[in-house]
Amino acid sequence: MKNNLGLPLRYILTVSELTQEIKDILELKFPDIWVEGEISNLRVPPSGHVYFTLKDDFSQIRAVLFRLQARTLRFSPEDGLQVICRGRVSLYEKRGEYQLILEDMEPKGIGALQLAFLQLKERLEKEGLFDASHKKPIPIVPQKIGMITSPTGAVIRDMLQIIERRFENIPILLYPVRVQGEGASLEMARAIEYFNERMEVDVIIVGRGGGSLEDLWAFNEEAMARGIYHSKIPIISAVGHETDYTISDFVADLRAPTPSAAAELVVKDKRELKNRIHYFENRLETQILQILLENRTDLSHLTKMLRDPRKKLEEFFLKIDDLVNRFLFIASWSLKRKREHYLHLWESLSFRNPDQEMRNLRWVISETRKRLEQNIRHALEIKNQKVRGALGKLDTLSPLAILQRGYSIARKVPSMQILRDVAQVKEGDKVEVKLYEGTLLCGVEKTEKP
Amino acid sequence: MPKDRFEDAMNKLEKIVSKLEEGDIPLEESLKLFEEGIRLSRFCNQKLDEAEKRVEILMKGKDGKLKPQPFKPSGNSREPAIEGEEEES
Numbered sequence: 001m002k003n004n005l006g007l008p009l010r011y012i013l014t015v016s017e018l019t020q021e022i023k024d025i026l027e028l029k030f031p032d033i034w035v036e037g038e039i040s041n042l043r044v045p046p047s048g049h050v051y052f053t054l055k056d057d058f059s060q061i062r063a064v065l066f067r068l069q070a071r072t073l074r075f076s077p078e079d080g081l082q083v084i085c086r087g088r089v090s091l092y093e094k095r096g097e098y099q100l101i102l103e104d105m106e107p108k109g110i111g112a113l114q115l116a117f118l119q120l121k122e123r124l125e126k127e128g129l130f131d132a133s134h135k136k137p138i139p140i141v142p143q144k145i146g147m148i149t150s151p152t153g154a155v156i157r158d159m160l161q162i163i164e165r166r167f168e169n170i171p172i173l174l175y176p177v178r179v180q181g182e183g184a185s186l187e188m189a190r191a192i193e194y195f196n197e198r199m200e201v202d203v204i205i206v207g208r209g210g211g212s213l214e215d216l217w218a219f220n221e222e223a224m225a226r227g228i229y230h231s232k233i234p235i236i237s238a239v240g241h242e243t244d245y246t247i248s249d250f251v252a253d254l255r256a257p258t259p260s261a262a263a264e265l266v267v268k269d270k271r272e273l274k275n276r277i278h279y280f281e282n283r284l285e286t287q288i289l290q291i292l293l294e295n296r297t298d299l300s301h302l303t304k305m306l307r308d309p310r311k312k313l314e315e316f317f318l319k320i321d322d323l324v325n326r327f328l329f330i331a332s333w334s335l336k337r338k339r340e341h342y343l344h345l346w347e348s349l350s351f352r353n354p355d356q357e358m359r360n361l362r363w364v365i366s367e368t369r370k371r372l373e374q375n376i377r378h379a380l381e382i383k384n385q386k387v388r389g390a391l392g393k394l395d396t397l398s399p400l401a402i403l404q405r406g407y408s409i410a411r412k413v414p415s416m417q418i419l420r421d422v423a424q425v426k427e428g429d430k431v432e433v434k435l436y437e438g439t440l441l442c443g444v445e446k447t448e449k450p
Numbered sequence: 451m452p453k454d455r456f457e458d459a460m461n462k463l464e465k466i467v468s469k470l471e472e473g474d475i476p477l478e479e480s481l482k483l484f485e486e487g488i489r490l491s492r493f494c495n496q497k498l499d500e501a502e503k504r505v506e507i508l509m510k511g512k513d514g515k516l517k518p519q520p521f522k523p524s525g526n527s528r529e530p531a532i533e534g535e536e537e538e539s
Contacts, residue, residue, distance in 0.1 A: 141456040141497060151507055157523040160505060171504040174521055194508075194516065270498055277498075280463050281491045287470040288484040295477050 016093065023091040026098055030089035035061075035100065036108055039081045044070075050077060054085065054100065062099035063087070069103055074116035082108040113213050117220050120247055124222070129229045135253045136234040139202050140268060144171045146201035146233070148191040151176040155209045155259045162263035167270040173201055179208035184218035189227030196231055203266055204231065206248060207238030207259040219246035228252050238262035403436035410434075413441065422447040456497045463490040 003009055005021060013021070037054035044050050048067035053060050063085065065077070077083065087102035106112040124130065145163070149156055151174060163170060175191040178184045188206055195204055206228070208216070218224060219239045228235050228251040237252030238259040249255040256262030395401060399409065410419040413430035425431060425444050433440040466487040470480060507521035 139455065139457060140460065143501060151521070151523070160523055164503070169499070169501045169503040171501055172506065173518055174505065174507040175516075176507055273498055274495065276460075277463070277491050277494045280467050281488070283467045284470065284484055284487040284491070287467070288480065291470070291473075291475075291477065291480045 015096075019091065019093045019096055022098075023093065026089045026091055032086070032088055034084060034086050036082070036084045037061075039077055039083055040079055042077060042079050052077065052079075054083075062097060063102055064099055065102040065105060073105065074112045075107060076116075076119055077105065084108050111213070113217065113220075117213075117247070120220065120222060120225070121250065124225055124247065124251070129225060130250045134229070136232075138234050138236065138254050138266065141273065142170065142201070142203045142266060144173060144201045145266060146195045146204040147172060147174045148177055148188055148195075148204060148206040149174070149208055149259070150179050153209065155207065158260050159205070159207075159263040162260055163267045166264070167267045170267060178218075180211065180215050180218055185221035185224040188218065189223045192227040192231050192235065195233055199233070201233060204233050204235045205238055205256075205259070205262045205266060206235060206252070207256070207262055208240070209259065210240040210244065216240050216244060216246055219248040221247070224248055225251045236262045236266055400436070403434070406436075408433050408435050422449060456494060459490045459493050459497070463487055463494065466490070 003011075007013075035054060037056050037060075039052045040055055040060075042050070042052040048070065050065040050067075050070045052063055054063045055061075065073075083105050084107075085100065085102045085105045087100050087104075089098060090101050091098045107115045128134070147156070147159070149159075156174065160172065163172065173195075175194060177187045177191050179188070192204065192206070195201055206219075208219070216239055219237070225247045228237070228248055234253040236254045236256050237246070237248040238256035238261065239246045239248060240258070242257035245255075254265065256265050403409070411417060411432045411434070412419055412425060413432050416432070417424065419425065419431065425447060427444055427446060429444045431442050431444055433442055466483050469475065470483055470487070475483070505521045506518035508516040509519045511517045
């Protein structure tokens with residue numbers, strides 16, 4: 001007997017052999033299948049492979065989308081998303097787990113592009129690429145327009161026609177690009193960069209005509225969105241028909257519903273602008289004439305008013321005369337009064353004339369002086385008598401009077417000491433003897449004690 | 451890009467007109483405003499007329515650099531610059 005592997009009944013398989021057998025069966029049975037389910041437990045390790053569990057209400061199966069395939073997805077897989085997957089079933093021997101190895105995947109119910117569009121829109125919006133504050137104003141009269149579109153076809157022709165009709169003399173620089181297909185987005189982003197490096201145009205139109213979502217896809221790619229966002233030159237996005245919205249439309253400074261509309265938006269009708277300038281000029285002129293007229297009227301009015309001051313001057317003269325008269329009257333009256341007052345004061349002053357008093361005082365002074373002189377003279381006489389008496393007494397006491405009577409004074413020479421005792425001298429000393437008349441110089445010959 | 455922009459001049463012009471219309475401005479100043487207004491309107495007119503109509507397309511030269519050349523939209527002829535772009539990418 002043999003089992004259905006073609007082996008003897010009692011043949012014992014290793015785990016690896018069994019696993020390999022199961023793997024072969026699975027891969028043979030499910031080489032290329034379509035499965036639909038909901039993504040859950042999604043994770044993307046640094047390797048870039050996408051792992052998740054595909055489930056429905058009752059079952060689940062592991063699935064992997066390798067990096068190479070994952071990169072071709074237009075949308076980002078996320079938990080909860082209903083997807084239709086295409087792939088094969090295989091078995092990971094190391095763990096004995098079977099899983100789906102996917103080749104492709106697309107969202108269910110909504111196109112992959114549609115989903116990718118929504119996902120990118122949400123992400124860029126969160127990042128602030130659509131913020132109104134970032135939008136730049138479109139110049140009213142561009143000095144030069146940059147265009148980024150296909151150089152062939154109706155779109156560029158229509159735009160140029162419209163611009164020329166409205167404004168016959170505006171310079172345009174066309175940067176030819178492919179507007180669809182692989183790399184078109186990058187090409188357009190590079191064109192924006194080119195214009196920003198040169199800064200010779202002051203507005204840019206990027207656009208293309210209508211087409212399928214696939215055709216318009218270049219305008220929904222991140223490279224394009226970032227290119228528009230980083231432009232310093234304002235950009236008008238003009239893609240497809242009025243109902244087509246692209247990521248470019250949201251990032252651009254202005255969305256035009258169609259390329260023709262963009263041409264109309266960017267180029268105002270020159271005649272209209274000229275009319276507006278003319279209108280301003282008219283208002284300016286009317287106004288200045290009005291102002292001049294008003295000023296002239298004011299001036300003539302003021303000139304009339306200028307005559308009045310002369311009359312006023314006359315009035316002033318009269319007034320001055322009156323004031324002078326009144327002043328003179330008041331002045332003379334008050335002068336008179338002052339004079340009267342003065343006379344009154346003069347009289348009372350004369351009444352109290354100090355001359356008599358002076359005379360009296362002068363007599364008192366001379367009398368007093370006479371008495372003073374008498375008194376002094378008397379006092380001097382008494383003093384004289386006293387002096388004369390004293391002089392007489394002095395005479396009697398004078399040594400000269402004694403000498404007159406024969407006495408003499410002996411003095412030792414040279415000390416001129418008056419001698420009163422013989423002991424004061426010795427023999428041989430010189431002695432001066434003063435007489436009443438003259439002196440003697442004598443030598444001592446002998447001393448004798450009494 | 452030109453420094454003195456059309457829209458700035460236009461805005462200034464509009465402001466001057468309304469300022470003049472408001473009145474209560476000394477004569478001297480009104481005359482100055484008027485002069486400035488006329489200057490601005492001339493400038494705006496000139497801006498509208500001065501540009502020269504020129505439609506150019508950027509084409510790759512022999513040195514590989516983009517150069518502007520006169521352009522006439524032709525409907526169906528292929529432009530060499532596109533191929534150049536593809537080579538670059």
